[in-house]
Structure formats: C-alpha cells, structure tokens
Amino acid sequence: MNEFLTLMKSELVLTGIIFLLLFIKIGKGMKNESLLSLIQLLLLLNFIFSFFFNKEGNLFGDMFYTTPLIAFQKSILNLGVYLISLLCSDWLKKTQHLPEFFLLMLSALLGMFLMISSGNLLIFYLSLELATIPVAAMANFDLERKRSSEGAMKMILSSAFSSGILLFGISLIYGSTGSISLPAISQLLNGSPLQILAFVFVFTAFAFKLSIVPFHLWTADVYEGSPIAVTSFLSVISKGAVAFIFITVLYKVFTPMLEIWYWMIVILAIATMVIGNLFALRQQNIKRFLAFSSIAQVGFILVGISNADYLGIASVVYFVLIYVFSNLAAFGVAAVIAEKTGKENIDDYKGLYKTNPFLTWIMALALFSLAGIPPTAGFFGKLFLLTAGGARAEYWFILVAALNMIISLYYYLRVVRAMFMDKNDNPVEPVKTAPVVKMALIICGGGIVLVGLLSWIFEYIKTLQY
Amino acid sequence: MTIEPGLYHLLFISTALFFIGVYGFFTRRNLITMLMSIELILNSVNLNFIAFDKYLWPGKMDGLFFTVFIIAIAAAEAAVAIAIIINLYRSHQSIDVENAEDLKY
Amino acid sequence: MPNATIIALIPLLPLAGFLLLGLFGRKYLKTSSGIIGTALLLTSTILALYTAYEYFFVYGKVNGIYQQLTPLKITWLEFSKGVSIDMGLMIDPISVMMLVVVTLVSLMVHIYSIGYMKGEERFSTYYAFLGLFTFSMLGLVLSTNIFQIYIFWELVGVSSFLLIGYYYNKPSAVAASKKAFIVTRFADLGFLIGILILSYCSGTLDFATLIQRLTSPESNEFKTAVTYSFLGASALTWGAALVFIGGAGKSAMFPLHIWLPDAMEGPTPVSALIHAATMVVAGVYLVARLFPVFAITTPAVLEIIGWVGAISAIIAAVIACTQTDIKRVLAYSTMSQIGYMMFALGVAKYGAEPALGYTASMFHLFTHAMFKALLFLGAGAVIHYVHSNEMNDMGGLRKYMPITHITFLIACLAIAGVPPFAGFFSKEEILLAAYQDNMAIYWIALITSGITAFYMFRLYFTIFWNKPHHAHGEKHGEGGFVMMLPLVILGIGAAAAGFIPFGEFVSSDGRPLESHFHLQFSILPVALGLAGILLAMWLYYKQNDKPAKLASSLGGLYKAAYHKFYIDEIYLFVTKKILFNLVGRPAAWFDRNVVDGFINLTGNTTQAVSEGIKKVQSGKVQQYAIYFLGGVIVLAVLFIYIWK
Amino acid sequence: MNLLLLIGAPLLTALAVLLSRNKQQVKWISLAGSAVQLALAFALLFAFRQERAAGNNAQMLFEQHYKLFESLNINFHFGVDGISVAMILLTSFVVIAGVLVSWNVEKMTKEFYFLLLLLGLGAYGFFISLDLFILFFFLEISVIPKYLLIGIWGSGKKEYSANKLALMLMGGSALILVGMLGLYFTTGYSFDIMTLSKANIPAATQNLLFPLLFVGFGVFTALFPLHTWVPDGHSSAPTAGSMFLAGISMKLGGYGCLRVATYLLPEGAKEYANIIIVLSAIAILYGAFATMMQKDLKYINAYSSVSHVGFSLLGIGMLTQTAITGALMQMVSHGVMTALFFAVIGMVYDRTHTRMVAEMGGLMKMMPFIATVFFIVGLCSLGLPGFSGFVAEMTVFMGSWQNDDAFHRIATIAAAMSIVVTAVYILRATGKTMMGPVVNAEHLQLGDAKWNEKLAAIILVAGIVAIGIAPGWLNDLLKPAAEEIMNRIAGK
C-alpha cells in the first residue's frame, strides 16, 4: 500500500485535485479569482511535491512503472501546467467554466502521466485517450467562437481516426506476439512484415500526436482555433508527454526494429523540419505561426530521438524542458496581448518594442531560444539534439537539420523585426501585465537564460535512471 | 484457407470493415456520418482483438479486455464528438465537413 | 669607421621635421615652419657632407677599393630564416653621392620655399611633406635591403603624391597626383614581383648577399635559380626585368612617363626637388644599386634598359620642343636626361673600363641634379613673377630678373653640353660609353643632345629675350634673398661640378676609373649642341612668325609631338574603356546580380515553395485523413518492400 | 593572467549598462568598461610576452579548465597563443573606438551599447576558447546583436541587410556545426582543440569535414562567393556596427578558418588548398574591381574588405608559415584599418548626411582632421609602408612565393595586381571627397571631429602605425603560433 502511495503519488495528487475541483464545482462555492489563485497554489505545490519521494518500481503487474527519469518528466509537465495557469490567468479569470477547464486539463495531464508510466499497450491506449478527449473538449472552450468548435471538431475526428489506426496496429501486434505488455513485446518481436506494418500503424499514431509530417495537418488548425491556454497546453505539454513515451516505446519496445525506425525517423524528421519551416514562413496569425514552428521543433526532437542511446533521451528531455520555457513564454506574451487587445497577428506586433518593451524582450528571448541562438537555452537544447543525432555519423542528416535552422531563424526574425524595427502608426497600446503573469514571464525568461548556462541541469538529467 | 471459418476469415472481415470505415471517413460529408465511420473502424479492431483472443491466445484474455475498454472509449469519444459537432452546428448551422474550413493554409 | 648615429641622423632629422610640423605645425608653428624645416635640413646636409668627406677621404677606401659598408642593420620583419626585411644604412660611393645630392637640393628647395611659398595657408603642411619626402628619399638611398628600398620607394611615391596634390582644391592637381601615384604604383607592382622572384632565387633580401649570390655562378642559389624559367626566359631575367619596370615607372621612362608632365601641377620647388633632381632618378639609382646583377647575370635586361633609356631620351626631347608650358618643357627635358642616365647604364659592363657608362650615368645624375634643380627654381622665380606657366606670357625678362637670368643661362648651357659647364663632362662620358658599346644608341643620343640644346634655348630665349623689355610693368621682379641664394649656389654647382674627377670616386666595382677626354670625340656633340642653340636663337631671339611656320611645315609630326604622341590617350583608353567599362562595371554588376542574385534566389525560392505547398493545408479534415493514410501506406511499403 | 577577466569585463560592463539610469551613465560606463578591456588586453600582451621571454614554450598559455557539460565532454577550456593575443588586442581597440564613435547615438542608447558590448564579449570569448563547443557558442552569440544593430540603428535597406546577414552567417554556423560534430564523433567525443590537434583523423574524414568548417567560417570572413552579406550588411549598419562587423566579426571567421579548419584538419587543408587559393585570388581582384565602381563610401569600404580579407584567406591557402603569419597580420591589420575607415565614413556621414562620393568634395577644407585620418586609412588600405596593411600584404606575398610552382605564383601575382586597383579606388574616393573643389555650399558650415571622434581615430591610427612602423612585435606574437600550425600541417 505504501508502495502504491509513493510510486503513484503524482497521479494520486492530481486525482485529488481533480476531485477537489469537482466538489467545488458542485458546491458552486468560489469566485473565479480566488479559485484560480487556489488552483495556482495547488499546482505549485504539486510541482514542488513532484520532486520528492521519487522511487523506481512497478505496480499492477507491469502496467504501471516509474523511474526517476519518468518522475522528472512528470515534473517538467507539472511545471508547464503551472506556468500555463499563471500565464493565461487573464483569460482564465473571464472564462465561465474555470473549474471544468482545470478539471479537463488535469485529467489530460493525468492521462499523460499514466501514458509516460504505462507498461502495457492497453493502459497506454487508455491514457492516450484520456490525454486527448478532454483536450478536444477544451479546444472548444471559446464556446461562442465558430473557429474554436471547428478546431475541436478537427481534433476529435482526426484523433479518433488516428486512434483507430493505432488500435489496428496494436491488435496486429497483439496477434503476432500474443502480448500487450511492453517489456514482453520487445522480447517477442521478430521483425516480420506484418509486425512492420503494425509498427507503422502504431508509429503513425505517435506521429499524429507529435505532429510529424505528414500526420501534422490537424495541428495548425486546432492551435489557431483553440483558446491560447489550450494551444499552449497542446503544443507544450502534450507534445512533451508524447515525445517522452515515444522515446520509451521506440527504445525499449521496438529495439528489434531499430534499423527500420531509425530510417523512418530520419525521413520524417527531415520532412517535418522542412514542411514545418516552409509553412511557418508565411503565417500571419501568431498562434498558427507558433503551431508550425512547433512542428519544426518536433523535427529537431526527432533528430535527437534518432540516436537510440541514452544521449538521445537526455537531450530530448532537456530540450522539452527548454521548450516548455521558450514556447510558453512566447504563448504567454501572445496571450497577454490577445487578451487585452484582441490582436493575434504578427503585423499587429509591429512597433511593439516602443510600447511594451518588457513583453517584447521576453518574446524575443523566447523566439531566439526557439531558433537556437546563444546564450539562450535553446542553443544548447538544439545542439544536444543534433549531437545526439550525429552519433551515427550521418552528417548529411545533421546538415539538413542545421540548414533548417536557417529557415527557422528567418521566420523567428520576422517577428523580432516586426517588434523592434517596423514602424507602425497604430501599435499595440501599452499593456498592463498582471503581476502573476509578469512573474510567470520572468520565470520563463529566467529559464530560457539559465537552463542552458547552468550545466548541472543537463548533467542531472543524464544521471537520472532510465 | 479452409472452408471452415477461422482466424483468417475473421481477420478478413475485420480488415474489410476497417477500410470500409476508413472509406466512409474519407468520403462522407456529414460530420455525424463520419463519426459513424469511426465506429465501424473501432468495431473492426474489436473484432480483431476477439479473433486473436479466441484463436491464438485464449488463456490470456488481453484481447477481450481490450475490446471492453475500446467499447467504453468509443462511447466516451462519441459523446464528446457529438457534443462538439452539435456545438459547431449551432454556430455554423451546418454539419457539412466541407463548410468547416475557416482554419486553413 | 662610419659613425652610424651621424648617418642615421641624416634621414631622421627631416623625419623629425615631418612629425613636428605635421602634428603641431598647423596650430602652433604656422610661421616658423620654414625656418624649422630648413634648420633641420641644414644640419642633415652638413652631416651628409661630413659623411661624404669621411667616406671618400678617410675610411671608405681599403686597398684602393671603395668598400660597401653597413654601419647599421636592424631586423625589422623576419619572414623566415635568412629572409627578412632589415632597416639599415648602407654606405658606398653611390649612396654617399646621393646623400649629398638629396640633402643639398632639398636644402636649396627648403630655403627657396621660404620665399616662394610665403603666405600659403598650409605652409607648415608643405614643410612637413618636404620633410617626409627628404626622409623617404634618404632612406631609399641608404637602403641595405631590397625590401627596405621598396618601402622607401613607396614612401617617396606617397610624398610625391601629397606634394603634387598640395593645391588640393584644384581638380587638375588632384588628377595629376592620382595619376602620378597610380602609374608609379603600377610600375611598383612589377618591382614587387621582381623582388619576390629575386628574393626567392637568392634566398635573401639583403642587397650585398643577394648580389653576391646572384652574380657568382658557383653559388647554389645561382645554380638553382637559372633552372627556373618562364615563357622562355629564366626566372632571374624576369626578376631583373620586373625590378627594372619599377625603376622605369619612378624614373618616368617610356612608356610609363605619362605622370611626370602632369606632376608639374605641384608647387614649383617641389618639381625641382622631386620631379627633377631626386625622386625621378631613383629608378636610375635602383638599376645602379643592382648593377652587378644586371650586368653579369642578365645582360639581356641591361640591353633593354639601354633601349628604353634611349627611346625615352629622344621622344621626350622631341615633345619638349613643342610644349609651351615652361614646367612641362622642363619635365620632358628631365625625362630625356634620365633617359640618358638609363641608357648609360644600359651600355655599361661590369668592372673596369667597359663600366664607363656606370660612372657616366652617376656623374650625369649628379650634374643633372644641379642644373635641373636650378632650372626649375629659376622657372619658379619666373612664374612667381609672371603668375603664369605659359611661355607666351613671358619674354624680355632679363632686365627684371638678372640673377635668375644668369643662373638660368648657366643651367641651359650646362644641359646643352657646352664646355666647360657640368653637363658637358657627364654627357661626353655617356656618349663615349654608348659609342663603345652600341652605335645605334650613340646616334640617338647624339641627335637628342642637339635637340636638347635647341629646346632649352628655345625656352631661354622665349623667357628672357623675345619680347620687348617693357612688356612687364614692375621694375624689380626677383624674389628676395632666400629665393636667390639657392639659385646662386646651384649655379655655381652647375658651372663647376663637371670638374670633379668623378671616376675617382664612383665606379661599378669601387676601383677608381680614369676619366679620359677625347677632344676629337667631343667635337661632334658640342657642334651639334651649338647648332641647336643657334637654331633656337634664330627662331626665338625676337618675336616673329618663324616658329609657327616651321610648326605648320612639319605638320603631322609637330602635331603628334605636341600631343605627346597620344600616349596619354592610349592610357585613358585602356583605363576608362577597358578597366572600368569592361572589367570593373561587369564585376560590380555580376556581384549584385549574379552572386547576390543567387543568394536572394534561394530565399525567394523558399518563399515560392512555401506559397506553392500551402494548398496541402486545405482546412478539410477528410483530406488530412487521406494524407494520413497515404503516409501510412508509403511508410509501410517503403519499409516492408523497399528498404531492405 | 586570468583569462576569465576578458569575458568578465565586457559582461559586467554590459550588465552595468543595463542597470544604468540615463544616457550619460550608459556612455561613460561603456567607455570605462572598454578602457578596462583595452587595459586588460595590453596586460595580457605583456604577461604573454613575459611568459614567453621566461622560456615558457607551451603552445597555449594561461590555460584554464572548467567543466561544463561533463558527460558530453564539453568544457570551458581557455588559453591563448600569440594569435589569440593579437586578436584580443584588435578586439579591444575596435571596441573602445566603437564606443567612442557612437557617442551621439540618441535612439535607444542603452540597448545600443548593450548590444555593442555583447558583440565584443562574443569576440573575446571566441578568441580565448579552446573548446569547439564554447567557441561556437561565442561565435553564435554575436549574430543576433549584429542583426539588431543593423535592423534598428541602421540606414538604407536595413531590414533586408540585417536579415541577409543573420541568415548567411547562420548558414555558415550550420556548416560549422556539422563539421564540429563530425570532429567530435570521429575523435571519440572531444571538442577540445588541443586534444583534436593531436588526434589522428583519417584523410577521408578530413576531406569530408574540412569544406564544411572552412566554408562555414568562410561565410563569416566573406569567402567568395559567399560574401554578399558584406556590402549590404556593412553599408546598412550604424557606424559602430560596421566597425564591429568588419573589424571583429570577419576576423572570427578568419581565425576559425585557420584555427579550426586548417589546424585540425591539415590533410583536408592540403586537399582543398588550391580551391581556397583560387577563390581568394578571385575575391581579391574581383572585390577590388567591384569596389572601383561603387559610388557609396560604405560600399567602397565593404567591397574593399572583401578584397582585403581575401589576402588572409589566400595566406591560409598557401600553407606556408610566412603566408599564414601574413594572413594573421592581415586580419589584425584589416581589423583596425577597416574599423577606422568605417569610423571616418561615419564621421563624414554624420556631417554631410550623404555617403555618395559624387555629393562631396573638398572636405579637407572644413574638416582637416577627418580628412587626414581618411588619407591615412586610405593609404593604409592601399598598402603604404609605415602602415599595417603593407606589412601584412607583403608577408602574405613573401609567404605565397615560397610555393614554387606556377599555380601559386600566378595566384600571387593576380593578388598582387590588386594593389594597383586598390590605389585606383582609394585615390578616386579620397580625391573626390576630401580634395577638389567644395561641391555643396552647405558643407562649408561643417565642423571638424569632436573629442570622442578624435580619440577613437587616434586610438585606431595608433594601432595601424604601431604595426606599420614596428611589425616585429606582432610578428613575434604570430610567427611561433603559425609555426605550430605549420608543424601540424607538415605532419611533424
């Protein structure tokens, strides 16, 4: 019992919070502001708590397992959710369904936790759905906006389709190996064509969730349609979680198919980077822009994943950590501006520096980090991904990735240019940022600068037991 | 292939059903019918699991449980999807998927 | 033994003047600049004379041979072992002779300029530049190292540039200064490559070592050097020829002479100093410095030198006859005389009697410095008085400027080779040397000497006679004492320098060379000279229309000569039409449109592709699903069937 | 001497600038900070010479090791040899001059100085790094400040230029990155230059990686035909920006080409030497000819930079000790010289508000000081003895000539021909702008340089002259280091 409490503590705490919210909702007892503060506090405590009592072990047979690295991954996700709760507080305060929103978001987070910890295809599938269905509902949270519904519709239908394919793949794997337990499967795989086919089916489901080209098409539409809080959750938290489990599945389960998935990842990484970048070039809406940029970032993550070694894991986890800060900072600024002025286009950001220097600097830092420019952490993150990806001495692959960084720099600089250089007769008026939001932005900014320079963070990730 | 129905027959049915569903998903312009296609897809998977459970790994019951849970998930998914579709219908006055394309490029 | 400090001070004092006046002259020393500069140079001159005395009469001669001494040598920049640029002082007959010439003429110009340049706004700058020039020139003559000479060579060039462009707001002066610099720079390119070749062949940059290695056929360097060849000539030949190109450029040899006449845009004393007496003979000096290499190792190049000198001499003389700007006449005369010096070297051999040309060349250099500086300073006085360079504006000035008149006449006689003036002796020696070696050159030289006498006296008569006395209003037109003193001193020099037994001191191998005078040999040149003078007198003594008639009767030749044989135009064509329009413009265009265009094209292509594929993101969820299934099929087929 | 001071000083200055309250404070803090940097650079020079004089013949002096990413074997490894010392000295000169000439930047002063100092920081860090990763880090650090400096404070098509510069430099970095990782993996996970220099890298790998690294760094140093960011970038940048770009940034590339590409991959260098020579000879001549046709002073200097920097690449391609020494000298010389040139152009522009040669004339009359400096830098540019350019170019020529086949000779002669073309364009520019009659009557009211401009100019002129008059000290610094590099190339 004690083991149950410690090993599943992240999930249990989350469930606790979810039920608390449910009771509050039923009791109708709190105003939005105070409820939000309470939630933020709870999430902070949850984040802090996630660093303690981390042990390694299995539960429910082999359905659930956890390791220090998994615990750390959960901490990253906790942090991300906490930051989102801070950054989007302007929007959250106004929303009619605050407890429901968090209930859904935390359910999804719970799903992700379980997914990362899953040792079994069934639990994996269920938690994947748990991490998806509530988010689709969340995507529709701007109830009055048609685009919000449209995005949600696209998300739920596409993900249902992709989970259909995933399930078919799982069924074939089950058929050919006779097991749905991940450790067992890795023993039983023999690389027969049917298994390859099944693997492709399973792989595409991951690809869909991670928005790998050509399974990415839903991403931009959903991101643009959803409220920014949901977009940032989708692009940061759910991407991160899927990346973590993706690595685990590839490295631990499909080890016999290493050659196949290596090349698959190489091909898809290139396609993802190129397509993501090319689409991002033209975007006007900041959310859509960040959507394509995050697709391109996933391409880089794939470069790291291709490593199939511990370095790959460490670099991906590290990158996701940095990505949490960078992307959330960008979304945070976008959220503040969108909430106060309703402006979401890059052209609206022209001359932003004149009126909102703080927001501009944070945005610029975030974009530089996404572009991988030192001294921001993104530089280190990207470099380690490429380092990991280069281990097989396929230099052309690294070269393609590195060249893609140029394109990405171009469009990130487009925003920077709009903010700093372009003249605008009608710039965004000075926005008063709430202290909480400011704090969150500063945390993000600090993270962007420090995570790279404080090398022990990476070293710590590398020491964590996998 | 024997005339006696066996695993391969079931797999044929399930795969066919799967791709019938996929075809429906691709071609039906009504969101609700697309959802129906999804149901076909999920059912075909269920059939797969049961078939494998029956013919290959009868003692384990993994496939059986998988099926049970998929049915539950299908219900939940359908519920949320229908809620979203209805919401979309309210603002769109249409559930033709071709009309829901404000978000693009 | 030579005192290194004293010798080093000779160039360094003018440098100090440059720095002092350049940095503080404008503000603090505006009026006293002339005095300061002159005082410093006077010291230098005294030191130079002292050094010359000491060298020639006290320590220079060992066993009857004048030694090459290097009292000071500092490694300035070491490239690799044994190959380094050294800064040093080299004392040998020609460098000491040049020290005297340079300091003396420079001193004269300094003194003269106090009067001539009085009241100029950039008076101190002028003296600063003079100091820089003197320093560079002295450094050049004292060089121990071929790279050192190149360094000072360039510095001399830039000083010349600065002084020609002294009147910086006059477009013609600016153009002339640029032209001078660029043309000599072009020649210096040859010099530089020549240095590279020679230094590579010899494995050193040091003059003494270089000459020693390249003239002794048994040295290893020599043996390897002759094995290299390029376009049929040995590397050494190429090197020597290229070095000569450098010399030819600075000495305004045909066809690199075009800058010299234009350089007369500078103040007249500057022309006297740089473009008559000192800098322009640097080319001669350079050839003399490397004479053993030319004479022993690459006689073919020496022959070229002879021909280039001879052609330059006659062409310049012919052009000089037609020019009307007095300074241009003098400029072409300078070119012609340097041609003499050049071919004198060209017809010489190394060592003993056959090396007469060498001694003669140096001798002529010496005497020419005196009388040509005198001519320029005299012309300067005239210009100062008339405020014009044009001969037509002058005439009958002998009453107004008697001292100028007399000294100018002496100089004219000297250059015309009338005994017993200085030019006679040096020119006779040159003609003799040519006669002994190359008859063709001898005849060219002979004719040139006649033409020389003609145009010099054309000048003389036009300025001082020709028109009636009362053409000019003012009574007394000569500058003050400071302007007359140099004229007188140089006049004495021009008259008497010929009596110096030059062969005693300067010869190709350091051994004294007997000077012979062959009276019967001298008759022809002197007679030709006198004929030229008489012709000039006949034409220009009084104002008349004979010159115009003569000019029209000569027709095309006159016109060609008047237009300097259209060489400038050829250059203009090459630079403007070919370099600018056919190379520069296309290069600039290519860069902006092709190279940069390519870079931009990659950017634009990316944008275009991005625009082209946007339809994929159609907003239709069913299409997304089709792509999804397509991806699945492609991946599956790829990895099931193809990849293995 | 603790090398961290060299990074610490600019970092602290930059932070102090960020915290300062008004423009005056910003300026004075920056000036003080850059003066400290200059002092430190000199201290380093003396300390270095002292160590060497004391017989310390280690290749790198003042080495420092700090672990950074231990598991990836990435360390802060610092150390200097003569090359680094010279480059650091150059940087400190340019930084202080850049700070001085920017004195009247009124728009976002604080940000301007902050970025300027950041740029300097990148350069210092780059030159002392002995770990490729850290080197790359510092190299990259300077890209964005450049972008912002041009984009915000620039003129003309500034956004276009800034973008082009940032993207092309990023492209260069991309190549470097790949080459660097290649080295990392082939040598058993090390980024350390000292370790890599002892590693035995197969020739095939070297031939693969060398072009990546060389071209990558080449982009930074305007390797033909990847130089097109230079004219646009330089001409659009604010004065100090151009100074930094041409004076420091381009040197980062040259240093990288030598220290990383050539030194670590000698076989690759030999393999590609001829291509490098051809490209740099083309750049030298072609740049010179292209310069001849420019009408804008900044374009003139930018194109002439392409030409001049070609000499340093030529020197590297020649692969002789003297040529490499010359290449390094050219880097230092060109750095100071071109910074000065841009500074002067900036001064002229501040007064006349035009950079078009045709719109100026006779400026010497109104601004004798500026005109004199213009002359000096022009003369330096055309390689007049007494100034640094001469020394460097001659060393390159001498070194190039040591290769005794026709190919190298012809390349050398071609390169040498540029000195004539250089004279043509420099004299044209000077003749037109400084000399001649005054073209625009309004210019008659213009004043001469102010104290800050004078000081900046004097500092840089001092640099040029110090090398030009007494090149020995620089030679002493660079030659042993070049020898070290040659030893590796020769396989000793």
Add this chain to the structure above:
Amino acid sequence: MMSGSTILFYLLAALTLGCGILSVSTRQIFRAAIYLLFSLIGIAGIYFWLQYEFIAAVQIVVYAGGIAVLIIFSIFLTQQAGEKLPKQKIGRKIFSALAVFCAFALTMVQVYQHEFSKIITDAAPATVRNIGEKMLSTEQGGYALPFEVISMLLLAAMVGCIVIALRSKPETK
C-alpha cells in the same frame, strides 16, 4: 461440407460487411444510422458465434442501446433526418477508394503471409466470473488500473460534454 455454424458465420459476415458498406454509401443519413446499427449487431452476432457472450452483450448494450441511439438523437438535433446527404466529389470518392483498397490489399497480404504462431480452433470461453475477477485484480494480469483510468476518462468526457452543451444558456453565472 459446410456445417450450420459455418453458414451462420458467413451470413453474419455478409450482414456486417454489407450493412457496413451501405452505411457508408447511402445518402439518407437516417438509413445510414440504421445500417450501422445492423452492422454492429452483425458483429455482436459474430461474437456470439465465437462464444464471447459477454462481449456480445456489451456490444449490443453499448452500441445498439447507447451509441446508435446517441447518433440518431444527434441526427434529429441537427435537423437533418429527412434530407439527403450532400454529394461528395467523385474525384475524392475514387481517390479514397483507391487509397483504401491499396491499404486493404497491403494489410491483407501481410496478414495472409504471416505465420501466426499457433492456431487453436476451439478455446475455453471467458466466463463472466473470470472477467469480473480479472477486472478488479491489482496483481499481474489484473485490470484494475485500466478500469480506474476509464472511469476518469468517462468523468472527464462527461464534464466536457456538459460544458460544451451548456453553451445554450451562457448567462448562468
């Protein structure tokens, strides 16, 4: 010779597939729903035929009783019961059919080529008791955790549906 059970199997298969095809091809939305229902019942029949009564029961309860009704209700809600569905573009149809057929062929080929490790024709049916015990077991092979997860999922889905559906009266708070 075909036994009765074989014939039954083929009938069920035909029902399932036939109704499935009709369900995705008819242009009457209401009929499509009915065909879907029959197809699902056909599958339930196959489950029965395979002696998986529990699953068959669940299938009928959840699908026929739940999802199909839900779908029919939503059809009514969107007021389209009588209308004909809009026509899909013929190009899309052909292309989809082609893609789907390729994928189907590919999959079938792989399935038929695969040697499944062992084929047991008759297996012991899973009794409801077994299922129930396993469902709540936390030991190896127990399904308590998925059970909990799905309960969370259903809760979340329910909340989500409620929120989205609540839109009609936005001024509740």
